[in-house]
Amino acid sequence: MTDTWVRGGDKPFGTLLSYCGTYLHPDDYYGGLEQLRLQVSVPEEERHPDTKQFLVELRRVIVGDTEGLPKDALFEAAQYDDGSDDAFVKRVWAQLFPDEPLPTKG
Numbered sequence: 001m002t003d004t005w006v007r008g009g010d011k012p013f014g015t016l017l018s019y020c021g022t023y024l025h026p027d028d029y030y031g032g033l034e035q036l037r038l039q040v041s042v043p044e045e046e047r048h049p050d051t052k053q054f055l056v057e058l059r060r061v062i063v064g065d066t067e068g069l070p071k072d073a074l075f076e077a078a079q080y081d082d083g084s085d086d087a088f089v090k091r092v093w094a095q096l097f098p099d100e101p102l103p104t105k106g
Helices: 014-023 026-041 049-062 074-077 083-097
Strands: none
Touching: 014 026, 014 049, 014 074, 026 049, 026 083, 049 083, 074 083
16 A cells, blocks of 8 residues: 555555554454454553554544545555454454443544
């Protein structure tokens, strides 16, 4: 993936897109998912700043706050087969946090 909007952490949702392309792309999905699970499982105060930002952006998309997210950007980054961004991000949340409810607005 060479698109700068996917790799640009300074762009809206840049960290989410970068993490999706790195950890959730089908080319390395299972190994990447396990690495990502490890990163989000550490106590919040010990998480890498990019991991914290990834979770902020993931929560935003889950609650429908997608202003600035380019059309088809999540699909281009992750090549998911869930059918929609909404289904994809909810599945990712459930895989990362199986015992936690989905984030809600508010």
